[in-house]
Amino acid sequence: MFSNGGNLAATGYIDYVEFSARASLTWRGNQLFITDSRSVAPGSITRFTVGGSAALKVWDVTDPFAPLAIQTTTSSGNTVFTAAADSLEKIRGFQYSQPQTAPGEALSRFRTFMQRPLLT
Numbered sequence: 001m002f003s004n005g006g007n008l009a010a011t012g013y014i015d016y017v018e019f020s021a022r023a024s025l026t027w028r029g030n031q032l033f034i035t036d037s038r039s040v041a042p043g044s045i046t047r048f049t050v051g052g053s054a055a056l057k058v059w060d061v062t063d064p065f066a067p068l069a070i071q072t073t074t075s076s077g078n079t080v081f082t083a084a085a086d087s088l089e090k091i092r093g094f095q096y097s098q099p100q101t102a103p104g105e106a107l108s109r110f111r112t113f114m115q116r117p118l119l120t
Contacts, residue, residue, distance in 0.1 A: 027053035027079075032093035036085070044085040051078050056093045 004010035025034065027050055039046045050056055056079040058070040070091070072081040083089055 025050040027051065027056060027093070027095075030094075032056070034091040034093065035088060037088055039085040040088055042086055045082050046085040047080065047082045048091075049075070049078050049080050050093055053077075053079055053093075053095060055079070056095055058091060058093045060089055061092050062087075062090045 004012075020035065020037075022036070022038070025032065025048060032050065034048065036046070054074040054077050056072060058072050058079065058081050060068040060070055060083060070081050070083060072079050074080070079093070083091060
């Protein structure tokens with residue numbers, strides 16, 4: 001929210017913008033962010049097929065303090081998974097070929113970081 005304080009010549013700046021659009025799910029490397037408001041319905045379960053990768057790790061990160069791994073299967077070189085769609089979920093797909101920090105350890109580090117006092 002920007003308040004010009006009564007000054008009509010005041011200037012405000014946007015430091016963050018997020019766009020959403022519907023598209024086919026195709027792995028292009030790095031990370032895949034999935035959120036689909038049109039799939040939301042009471043008791044609904046949605047099946048997702050991600051083209052271009054048979055080895056994706058998929059997590060539900062709707063609650064960033066309690067991420068949940070989602071079981072996936074492979075079909076014709078694609079990653080397939082289902083997710084509850086009774087509320088708007090935030091799902092992330094990613095790959096890695098080298099050992100990474102265990103999810104519990106990474107979450108512990110994140111929580112420790114978030115408890116640090118903010119600079120004033």
